[in-house]
Structures are given as C-alpha cells and as structure tokens.
Amino acid sequence: MSERDTSPPTPALPAQTPARLAPGDRVVMIGGGPAGLTAAYELLKRRPGTRVTVLEALGLVGGISRTESLEGYRFDIGGHRFFTKVPEVEAMWHEVLGAEFIRVKRLSRIFYRGKFYDYPLKPLNALRNIGLYETVRILLSLLKWKVRPYRQEDTFTQWVTNRFGGRLYMHFFHSYTQKVWGTPPQQIRADWAAQRIQNLTLWKAIMVSIKGGNDTRSLIETFNYPRLGPGQMWEMTAAAIEDRGGTVALNTQVVTVRREGMRVTGLVTRPTPLQDGGQPGEQPEDQPGPAPAGVEIAGESFINSMDLRGLVRAMDPPAPPEVRAAAEKLRYRDFLIVTLVLADPDPFPDNWIYVHTRVKVGRIQNFRAWSADMVPDPGTSSIGMEYFCQEGDDLWTMSDEGLRDLAARELEELGLGRAEAVVKAKVIRQPKAYPVYDTDYQEALGVVRGWLDGFENLQTVGRNGLHRYNNQDHSMLSALYAARNLMGECHDLWEVNVERSYHEEFEVKEPPRSAKPAKTTSCEQSGSKASA
Structure with a gap:
C-alpha cells in the first residue's frame, strides 16, 4: 500500500495519444459493460495475441445493458433498442449476434391523466384524448414561443419550451422529467435535452405520423434486438473475447488504481461483496486512495468505464485536492x-x-x-x-x-x-x-477531465466513464476509438459527440490506405488529440 502523496498538486498535462501497443502488452479494461467489452473485442480482432483482461464488478456482463433472469424468464435492465447510424457499431452487432438478431416492431405509449397517447404522436389519437380546445391552446403556445423564444437555452425547460411551446412542455415534459431526475427541470442543463431529443420537433412528429418514414431516433418504428435480450449481445461478446485468448473476470471490483505520476502502474481488485442483486459497493469517501489488500493486476495500458467519481476516489496516491473536490460534485x-x-x-x-x-x-x-x-x-x-x-x-x-x-x-x-x-x-x-446534468456538472467535469487527460496510459470511455448520458452505441463508439488509439490512431474520446451517432449527414471517414503512422503522431506534437 502506497503512502499518501504530499507533494504539490500535479498540473494537468496536454492530452496525449496513448503509447502504441507492443507485442505481448497487457491491456486492462475496468468494467464489463458495452464499452469495456467492445474495446476488448476490437483489440483482439485487430491485434490477435494482445493480452486483454476485462474486470467486471457484477456477476453478469453488460452493465446496465445486461439481461437478468428468474427461473427462465429473461428481462432487460431498462429498454435497449438496437438502432444506430454508426456503421462500425452496426457491423459489430451483426458480427457477434448473427442469426440471434431479430427485428421488432415498436409500440410505445404515454399514460397521462388516465388516457393512453400513442408515441410517436398520432394527431387523431392526441386530439381525441386531449380535446379540440386544448389542442388549439397547444398550437397557439407553440406559435408564441416561436415568435418570442427564450434568448438563452441554459436549462432543460428553456430548450424544450422553445421547440414545443409552453403548453406541451407543461403536459408531457415537466412532470415526467421531474420523476426521472428527482429534481426540477429548471435545474437540469439544456445539454441533456439536446442529446436525448435532438432534431425532433412537434412539426416533424406530426408529419411522420401522417406520412410515415423517419430517421429521428425517438420516432423509429422498428428496430433490431437480440433474441434473448440485450445481455445476449454482451454474453456472446465475452465468449468471443475468451475464445481469442482474453480474460473476462466477473465479481471483481477495482478498489485502487495505482499510479506513478501520470502513469497507471496497476490495479488492486477484490471480490465484489455480493449483496442482493450483486451490486458492488463504493469506495468510502473517507478512503479516497488505498483500499484493503487485494489482488494486484499489472498492465501497460488501461481503459476505464467505471464512474469518474469512483475512479478519482480509487487513485493511489490520491488525485490533487481540487480534482477530488470536483469529482465529488458529479452526481x-x-x-x-x-x-x-x-x-x-x-x-x-x-x-x-x-x-x-x-x-x-x-x-x-x-x-x-x-x-x-x-x-x-x-x-x-x-x-x-x-x-x-x-x-x-x-x-x-x-x-x-x-x-x-x-x-x-x-x-x-x-x-x-x-x-x-x-x-x-x-x-x-x-x-x-x-x-446527472445539473448546474455544477460542466465545471466539475472540466476539472476532472483536465487532470485525466494528463495520463499517458489511461483512457476513459462509456456512459459513466465520460459522465455523458449516451446510448450504448455511443458508449461502444468511444470504446472502439480507445482501442484504435492503442493501435496508432488519434481520437479525442471526450469529443466523440452523441450527434455523430444520429446526425442525418453523418459519414465515416477512413484514413488513407497509404498513410503509415509515424512514431510520434501529429496530435501528440500539437499537444491535443484529433477530434473524432
């Protein structure tokens, strides 16, 4: 167990591209959800023989995309449609699942004031439920907010009201958002709405319901799905990793991340205390660094998908005080x-x-x-x-x-x-x-990110690893890029925008085939990673 670091805080260093893999290098993934497993799969596919280890705290792979079971009944932890506009992600789904991928017709509704509303919106259904008088009020409210919108869109309330009007916001956004987040929508940043709702508008929803056909994620009418639930995708991915020589260790909780300066030297793990549901405990706040003695895991490169607050708490020696304080603000x-x-x-x-x-x-x-x-x-x-x-x-x-x-x-x-x-x-x-996208998260995340960018052999990916409320395809995309960074490419994982996953004009740009990676990449020379 290392002593606490009493030296002055380590300044944030320019972001670097991780050192390229050498034969026999060991890469360790913290977390066996979509991000950790995707990174491991990609490495073993592109660089056979790499020593890959995935450490998962639960007894099942898949993270929040896992499939639990009870006496033969299988169930999802939340709904997970398999829909994406990222060809690399789509290709991996089909490559892993093959014939186990089925096509599902979507039917979803909103239950509000004792009535069911079709979602996506169907005008006749909505009109019948809400009444002609209230429909006129909704349309007038929309017109009002189009003419005189909020000049700034800092909050969820402002962002949605500008696009749907105050009346529709009151009916279908305010109360449900408060139920989901447990906090008033006025205290939620507009970033969340921009990510989750994106290019959907009331007019587009109406036109889709009349004419059919759509590419807005919220309104798609059919989607792919693994026959035995989303966890089947990750169970099969884990099996493929082990078939190719990798290791997937379940019930293995990372409690300490050992570092020398800005280089991770290894991890300390211990068996997950199996409470009801097998949920892992969290490093206590009063023990931000060393944890009880456990199994030491060495490696040359590390890819993290655990939450950033937990990652910072696990650092040994501890992160600088301002970084620890910022991490504790992430909710x-x-x-x-x-x-x-x-x-x-x-x-x-x-x-x-x-x-x-x-x-x-x-x-x-x-x-x-x-x-x-x-x-x-x-x-x-x-x-x-x-x-x-x-x-x-x-x-x-x-x-x-x-x-x-x-x-x-x-x-x-x-x-x-x-x-x-x-x-x-x-x-x-x-x-x-x-x-949570509250009023403090952006500043706090900036401090944590600035410090983590200084590590030469640690990348962080996925929903909690980036503190970004993304879907599993975006988590997978960040992980694909992390793996490719280890093979000489140069991607800034923080800039893997959710918009790239769903943007209508999105296209993949492959590097020229004749290009040979130099020993030092251009993004290392400029002190920042190239944008994805």
Missing part, C-alpha cells in the same frame, strides 16, 4: 426495476409505456413484446416496473416484498394487469444508472 440518478411474472398472457401489447401520472412507477416494460423467447411459458407474461430513485431513499431501501406489492398494486391501478395474477417477482437495484 448520478439511481434506478430499480421490479419484474413481475403474471399468470395472464400479454396484458398489454406495448414494448414499453411511459407513466406520467402520480404513481411512483416511471416506465413499464412488456418483455414478450420485445422477444417472445424471453418468456418461457406462453401462458404467462413478464412485466418490468421501473422506478427512478436515489440510493438510500425510501424506494431504494424498501424491502423486496414491499416493492413487489407496490409494483403489483400500481400495475392494477393503471389498468394494465391484475395484482392477484403476480406469481413471481425479482428486484434489481442499479446504482449510477444516469449521470
């Missing part, structure tokens, strides 16, 4: 799902339903509607009741029996199933499901 929203097996088949046809009413459940999944093979008994159904919460609050600490009763009661209250039909249930608690 996360937690999540739990109560899966109910019902004796009734197909209580409703939707893949998922957004619940805007005052019940606690935020979204409801119907797993047979994703894939019939996820439900072993055709006379039953498997329903996922999703709750947004904070670790330690009343929902998080409620007993599994209490959560089962709550979920069954709310399912019946919404008219979507009978509480007495519940025959089995399983509760999964997922900490740090969503990075």
Whole structure:
C-alpha cells in the first residue's frame, strides 16, 4: 500500500495519444459493460495475441445493458433498442449476434391523466384524448414561443419550451422529467435535452405520423434486438473475447488504481461483496486512495468505464485536492426495476409505456413484446416496473416484498394487469444508472477531465466513464476509438459527440490506405488529440 502523496498538486498535462501497443502488452479494461467489452473485442480482432483482461464488478456482463433472469424468464435492465447510424457499431452487432438478431416492431405509449397517447404522436389519437380546445391552446403556445423564444437555452425547460411551446412542455415534459431526475427541470442543463431529443420537433412528429418514414431516433418504428435480450449481445461478446485468448473476470471490483505520476502502474481488485442483486459497493469517501489488500493486476495500458467519481476516489496516491473536490460534485440518478411474472398472457401489447401520472412507477416494460423467447411459458407474461430513485431513499431501501406489492398494486391501478395474477417477482437495484446534468456538472467535469487527460496510459470511455448520458452505441463508439488509439490512431474520446451517432449527414471517414503512422503522431506534437 502506497503512502499518501504530499507533494504539490500535479498540473494537468496536454492530452496525449496513448503509447502504441507492443507485442505481448497487457491491456486492462475496468468494467464489463458495452464499452469495456467492445474495446476488448476490437483489440483482439485487430491485434490477435494482445493480452486483454476485462474486470467486471457484477456477476453478469453488460452493465446496465445486461439481461437478468428468474427461473427462465429473461428481462432487460431498462429498454435497449438496437438502432444506430454508426456503421462500425452496426457491423459489430451483426458480427457477434448473427442469426440471434431479430427485428421488432415498436409500440410505445404515454399514460397521462388516465388516457393512453400513442408515441410517436398520432394527431387523431392526441386530439381525441386531449380535446379540440386544448389542442388549439397547444398550437397557439407553440406559435408564441416561436415568435418570442427564450434568448438563452441554459436549462432543460428553456430548450424544450422553445421547440414545443409552453403548453406541451407543461403536459408531457415537466412532470415526467421531474420523476426521472428527482429534481426540477429548471435545474437540469439544456445539454441533456439536446442529446436525448435532438432534431425532433412537434412539426416533424406530426408529419411522420401522417406520412410515415423517419430517421429521428425517438420516432423509429422498428428496430433490431437480440433474441434473448440485450445481455445476449454482451454474453456472446465475452465468449468471443475468451475464445481469442482474453480474460473476462466477473465479481471483481477495482478498489485502487495505482499510479506513478501520470502513469497507471496497476490495479488492486477484490471480490465484489455480493449483496442482493450483486451490486458492488463504493469506495468510502473517507478512503479516497488505498483500499484493503487485494489482488494486484499489472498492465501497460488501461481503459476505464467505471464512474469518474469512483475512479478519482480509487487513485493511489490520491488525485490533487481540487480534482477530488470536483469529482465529488458529479452526481448520478439511481434506478430499480421490479419484474413481475403474471399468470395472464400479454396484458398489454406495448414494448414499453411511459407513466406520467402520480404513481411512483416511471416506465413499464412488456418483455414478450420485445422477444417472445424471453418468456418461457406462453401462458404467462413478464412485466418490468421501473422506478427512478436515489440510493438510500425510501424506494431504494424498501424491502423486496414491499416493492413487489407496490409494483403489483400500481400495475392494477393503471389498468394494465391484475395484482392477484403476480406469481413471481425479482428486484434489481442499479446504482449510477444516469449521470446527472445539473448546474455544477460542466465545471466539475472540466476539472476532472483536465487532470485525466494528463495520463499517458489511461483512457476513459462509456456512459459513466465520460459522465455523458449516451446510448450504448455511443458508449461502444468511444470504446472502439480507445482501442484504435492503442493501435496508432488519434481520437479525442471526450469529443466523440452523441450527434455523430444520429446526425442525418453523418459519414465515416477512413484514413488513407497509404498513410503509415509515424512514431510520434501529429496530435501528440500539437499537444491535443484529433477530434473524432
């Protein structure tokens, strides 16, 4: 165990491209979710013989994209459509899954004020539900905000109101956003809306519902899906990694990241304390550096996908005080799902339903509607009741029996199933499901990023590794680039914009075939990585 570093804070160094792999080098991935597994897969595909190790704290691979099970019933931790505009990601999905990739027709609705609204929006359905008078008010509100919009779009409220009008924002955005994040939308940065809603407008939604055909992610009508759930993709990826000589270690929690200056020298791991659901614990705040003795893992290069707060806490010697203080300002929203097996088949046809009413459940999944093979008994159904919460609050600490009763009661209250039909249930608690975009996050993230950019052999990728609320295809893209950086390419992972995944004019730019990488890349010479 190293002593605490009492030297002056290490200044942030210019961003560098990681040193290129040499034969026999060992690369260690922290995290076995989409990002960590994608990086490992890409390295072994392009550089066979590389010694690759993936360390996963849970007993299953896939992170928040894993598939849990209960007596043959398989269920997703949240909904995961497999849709992307990134050819590299699409190619990997098909390469790994092959015939296990199925095509699914989307059906999703919003439950609001006792009525179901089709989503994507269908004008006749919306008009019938909300009434002609309120429809006129929505359109007038939209016109008003188009003529006199907010001049600055700093918050979620301002961003959405400028595009949809105040009246529609009040109906369909305000209360649901507060339920998801547990904080007023006025305190959420506009960045989140810009990433998640992107080029969707009310007019575009109406035209799509009339004419059909669309490339806006929020409105796609069919999508690909693994036959046995999204975790099947990552189970098969992990198997491919091991077939090619890599190692995927489950129930292995990284508790210490050893460093000498700005170079990681190794990791300390210990078996994950298997609590209910197998959730890993977190390094205590009063122990930011050394952890109890564990297994030492050495390596030449490291790719991280654990949350940045946890990464900074694990540093030994500790990160500079200002970096530790900034990391502690990064916040996360937690999540739990109560899966109910019902004796009734197909209580409703939707893949998922957004619940805007005052019940606690935020979204409801119907797993047979994703894939019939996820439900072993055709006379039953498997329903996922999703709750947004904070670790330690009343929902998080409620007993599994209490959560089962709550979920069954709310399912019946919404008219979507009978509480007495519940025959089995399983509760999964997922900490740090969503990075929070509050008023402090940008400045705090800038400080953490500035320090991490100085490491010569550590890259950080994925949703929590970049503190960016992205989809799994974007997490995979950042990981593909991290692996390619180790092979001589030059990508700034922080600049892998979510827009690249969904932009209508997006195209892949391959480097010229005749180009031979020099010993020192141009981005190393300029002191910054090339943009992705």
